[in-house]
Amino acid sequence: MPREIDLFGVLVPGLLVIFFGGLAATALIDGLLGRLGGYRHVWHPALFRLAVLVVVFTTAALLLF
Amino acid sequence: MADATPSAEPRSAPWLRSFAADEARAWLFVAKSLLAVYVGAWLAMLLHLEQPSTTMITVAIVMHPQSGMVLAKSFYRAIGTVAGSLAGLLLISTFPQQREVFLLGLSLWITLCASGAVLYRNFMAYGFVLAGYTAAIVALPVIGNPLAGFESAQMRVSEVLLGILVAGVVSDVVFPERLRAVLRRSAHAQFDRFFAFLRDSLAGSLPQTRMEEVNLEFVRAAVQLEDLRASVIFEDPEVRARSSHLRLLNQRYMAAATTFQSLHHLLNRLQRQGQTEVVSALTALYQPLHEALTLPAARAPNPSGLLAQRLERFQHTLVQSIAAQRQALAQPSGSLEFATGAALLQRLAAELHDYARTDGALRAGVIRAEQERMRFHRSNDWSDIGLTALRTFLTMTVLSVFWIQSGWAFGATTMLLATVFSGLLASAPNPVSAVLKTLYGFAAGMLVAAFVEFRMLPMGDSFPFLVAATLPFLLLGPYLSTRPRFAGFGTGYTISVLLNLGLRQPMLYNPEVYFNSALSQLGGLAAAAAAFMLLPGQVSLSRQLRRLRQLVATAASARLEGLVWQFETRLRDLVQQAVVHTPAGSAQSRILMAWSLAVQESGRTLIELRHDLAAGTLPDEARARTEAAIGAIDRLYRMPDSSHWQQADAAVNAAIAAMPEGPARNHLYQIHSALHDTESPLFGPLPIPVPNSTHAT
Numbered sequence: 001m002p003r004e005i006d007l008f009g010v011l012v013p014g015l016l017v018i019f020f021g022g023l024a025a026t027a028l029i030d031g032l033l034g035r036l037g038g039y040r041h042v043w044h045p046a047l048f049r050l051a052v053l054v055v056v057f058t059t060a061a062l063l064l065f
Numbered sequence: 066m067a068d069a070t071p072s073a074e075p076r077s078a079p080w081l082r083s084f085a086a087d088e089a090r091a092w093l094f095v096a097k098s099l100l101a102v103y104v105g106a107w108l109a110m111l112l113h114l115e116q117p118s119t120t121m122i123t124v125a126i127v128m129h130p131q132s133g134m135v136l137a138k139s140f141y142r143a144i145g146t147v148a149g150s151l152a153g154l155l156l157i158s159t160f161p162q163q164r165e166v167f168l169l170g171l172s173l174w175i176t177l178c179a180s181g182a183v184l185y186r187n188f189m190a191y192g193f194v195l196a197g198y199t200a201a202i203v204a205l206p207v208i209g210n211p212l213a214g215f216e217s218a219q220m221r222v223s224e225v226l227l228g229i230l231v232a233g234v235v236s237d238v239v240f241p242e243r244l245r246a247v248l249r250r251s252a253h254a255q256f257d258r259f260f261a262f263l264r265d266s267l268a269g270s271l272p273q274t275r276m277e278e279v280n281l282e283f284v285r286a287a288v289q290l291e292d293l294r295a296s297v298i299f300e301d302p303e304v305r306a307r308s309s310h311l312r313l314l315n316q317r318y319m320a321a322a323t324t325f326q327s328l329h330h331l332l333n334r335l336q337r338q339g340q341t342e343v344v345s346a347l348t349a350l351y352q353p354l355h356e357a358l359t360l361p362a363a364r365a366p367n368p369s370g371l372l373a374q375r376l377e378r379f380q381h382t383l384v385q386s387i388a389a390q391r392q393a394l395a396q397p398s399g400s401l402e403f404a405t406g407a408a409l410l411q412r413l414a415a416e417l418h419d420y421a422r423t424d425g426a427l428r429a430g431v432i433r434a435e436q437e438r439m440r441f442h443r444s445n446d447w448s449d450i451g452l453t454a455l456r457t458f459l460t461m462t463v464l465s466v467f468w469i470q471s472g473w474a475f476g477a478t479t480m481l482l483a484t485v486f487s488g489l490l491a492s493a494p495n496p497v498s499a500v501l502k503t504l505y506g507f508a509a510g511m512l513v514a515a516f517v518e519f520r521m522l523p524m525g526d527s528f529p530f531l532v533a534a535t536l537p538f539l540l541l542g543p544y545l546s547t548r549p550r551f552a553g554f555g556t557g558y559t560i561s562v563l564l565n566l567g568l569r570q571p572m573l574y575n576p577e578v579y580f581n582s583a584l585s586q587l588g589g590l591a592a593a594a595a596a597f598m599l600l601p602g603q604v605s606l607s608r609q610l611r612r613l614r615q616l617v618a619t620a621a622s623a624r625l626e627g628l629v630w631q632f633e634t635r636l637r638d639l640v641q642q643a644v645v646h647t648p649a650g651s652a653q654s655r656i657l658m659a660w661s662l663a664v665q666e667s668g669r670t671l672i673e674l675r676h677d678l679a680a681g682t683l684p685d686e687a688r689a690r691t692e693a694a695i696g697a698i699d700r701l702y703r704m705p706d707s708s709h710w711q712q713a714d715a716a717v718n719a720a721i722a723a724m725p726e727g728p729a730r731n732h733l734y735q736i737h738s739a740l741h742d743t744e745s746p747l748f749g750p751l752p753i754p755v756p757n758s759t760h761a762t
Binding site for chain 1: 132215234237238241300301302303304305306430
C-alpha cells in the first residue's frame with residue numbers, strides 16, 4: 001500500500017484512508033451488534049466500541065503496510 | 066455530614082443530597098471538559114498543527130454533560146466543517162483577486178446555510194450553520210494570500226476533527242452520563258402521566274383551562290421525546306436499532322391524546338346541551354375503562370403489558386355494552402350523539418391498547434428490525450427562512466463594506482464573530498439576550514486571557530506549566546454552562562479565553578494585536594445583537610394562528626397516505642414553536658391553546674371522514690354532500706367569520722341528512738358538534754351564531 005494516495009491532486013496519507021475504512025467497518029459492526037442485542041452483554045459499550053475501532057484500524061494498518 | 070444529629074438529618078438530608086449530587090455532576094462535567102481541552106491541545110501540538118486553539122475551542126463548544134448530545138453535535142459539526150471548508154476553498158480559488166465579489170459570494174453561501182438551518186431542528190441545524198461559517202473561517206484569514214488557502218482549509222479541518230474526536234472519546238468513555246437513561250425516563254414518565262391523567266379525568270369532569278394546560282404538557286412531551294431520540298441514536302446502537310419503534314410509540318401517543326381530547330369535548334358539549342340521558346349512557350360505557358386503567362398498587366415489572374391486556378379485554382366487553390346501552394336508550398333523538406360517542410370511545414380504546422402494547426414491547430427490550438418508516442414532520446414558515454436569510458445577508462454585507470471602507474485589519478474577525486453567533490443563536494427563544502449574555506462572557510474572558518497571556522505564560526514554557534497557568538481560569542466556564550441562567554455567559558467566557566489566548570506555534574505575544582482582535586470580537590458580537598434587534602425573528606400571534614389553521618386545509622386536501630401522522634406531528638411541532646415565543650399563562654397563550662385544540666379535533670375528524678369516503682361504499686349523493694362539507698370546513702378555518710360559519714354549518718347538516726348510518730355519519734356529527742361548541746374559538750368571535758337551540762333544549 002502506498003504511503004500517500006493521490007486524491008484529485010491532493011496527497012492524502014494512506015493511513016487516513018484506512019482510518020476512514022475502519023470507521024465505516026466499526027459502524028457496520030456496531031449497527032449489527034445493536035440490532036442483535038449484543039451490547040447487553042458488554043459492561044461498557046462505549047469503551048467496547050472504541051476498542052473495536054482501535055482493533056479494526058490497527059489490524060488493517062499493520063496488514064496493509 | 067453523616068455525623069449530624071439525628072433530629073437535624075431528616076430535614077437537611079434531601080436537599081443536601083440533591084445539592085451534592087447536582088454539584089458532583091457539574092464538577093464531573095468540568096473535569097471531563099478540561100481533560101478533553103488539554104488532551105486536544107497536547108495532541109494538536111504534538112501533530113504540529115498551526116493553531117491548537119482551534120482544537121481547544123472545538124472541544125469547548127462540543128462538550129455537553131450528556132454524551133449522546135456530544136456525539137450528535139460532533140457528527141453534524143464534522144459534516145458541516147468539511148462542507149464549509151470545501152466551499153471556502155472553492156470561493157478563494159474562483160475569486161482570488163476580486164475581494165468584493167468574493168465577499169458577496171461568501172455572504173450568499175452563509176445566507177444559504179443559515180436559511181437551511183431554519184428548516185431543521187436539533188443539531189442538523191447546527192451542521193448547516195457550521196458549513197456556513199467554516200467557509201468564512203477558512204477563507205477570511207487568507208484573503209490577502211490566496212495561495213495559502215488550501216493550507217488553511219486543511220489545517221482548520223484537521224484541528225476541528227481532532228477536537229471532535231477527543232471530545233467524543235472523552236465524553237463517551239470517561240464516566241459517561243447516558244442520555245439513554247433520560248430518554249427512557251421521559252418515555253416512561255410520558256406514559257405514566259398520560260394514563261394517570263386519563264384515570265383522573267374519567268372519574269370526574271375537567272375545566273377547559275386544565276385541559277389546555279394538560280394538552281400543552283402533552284405537546285411538549287411529544288416533541289421532547291422526538292428530540293431526545295434524534296440524539297440518543299448516536300450514543301446507543303441498541304436505541305438506534307429501535308429508533309423507528311420509538312417513533313411509533315410517540316405517534317400512537319399523539320393519536321390517543323387527540324382522540325381522548327375529542328371524546329372529552331364531545332361529552333362536555335352534550336352535557337352543556339342538556340342531553341343528560343346520552344351522557345349518562347356514555348358514562349356507563351367508559352366507567353369500565355377507568356377500572357381497567359387502575360392498576361394494583363404494587364408496581365408490576367411491566368405495567369404497560371398488563372395495561373395492554375386489560376385494554377384488550379375492555380375492547381371486547383365494550384362492543385357488547387354498546388349494544389346493551391343502545392337498547393336501553395329509549396328516545397331516538399339522541400341515537401346519533403350516542404353512536405358518535407361510542408365510536409370515539411372504541412377508537413380511544415383501540416389506540417390506548419396499541420400505545421400500551423408498543424410501550425410494553427419497548428420496556429421488555431424487544432428489538433424489532435422491520436417497522437414501517439415514519440417521519441416526525443416539522444412545520445416551517447417561509448417567512449422565518451426569508452427573515453433569517455435577510456438578516457444574515459445584511460449583517461455580512463454591512464460588515465464587509467465597513468471592513469473594506471475602513472481598511473481596519475481586524476475587520477475580518479468582526480465579520481467572523483458576527484456570522485458565527487448570528488447563525489448559532491438564531492433559533493434561541495430570545496436571541497438578543499442570548500447574544501448579549503455571550504457578549505458579557507466574551508468581555509470577561511478577554512480580560513482574563515490578557516492577564517494569563519501577558520502575566521503568567523511568559524514565566525514558563527512547558528506544557529504542564531501551560532496547564533497550571535490556565536486551569537484555574539478555565540474552571541469557571543464549563544461550570545457556569547451547567548447552570549441554565551449563566552449558560553450563555555459560561556460558553557462565551559470559555560470560547561473567549563481560548564480564542565484570545567490563541568495558542569499557536571510559535572506563540573505570539575503582542576499586546577497591540579491582542580487588544581485589536583479582542584475588540585473586534587466584541588464588535589462582531591455587538592453587530593450580531595444589533596442585527597437581532599433590528600430584524601427580530603418573532604412571528605406575530607395572528608400569523609401563528611393562521612399557520613395553525615392551515616393544518617386543517619392540509620387535513621382536508623393532502624394525500625391521505627400517512628396523513629394522520631403528518632397532521633399529528635406537524636401540529637405538535639407548530640404548537641411547540643409558537644409556545645416558545647409566547648409567555649406562559651398569558652392571554653395569547655390561552656388563545657393559541659384553544660385554537661390548537663380546535664384544529665386538533667377538526668383536522669383529525671376530517672381525515673377520518675376522508676378515509677370513510679375513500680373506502681368507497683357510500684351513496685353518491687352522500688359523498689357529494691360530504692365533500693362539499695369538507696370544503697366548507699376548510700374555508701371556515703382559512704377565514705373564520707360568521708358567513709363561513711353559517712355555510713359550513715349548513716353544508717355539514719345537509720351531509721348528515723343525506724348520510725346513512727355508519728362511521729361517516731358519526732364523524733360528520735362530530736364536526737357538527739365541534740362547530741357548535743360554545744367554548745371553541747371558532748364560535749367565540751362570531752356575532753350572530755344562533756345554533757338550532759330548539760334541538761338543544
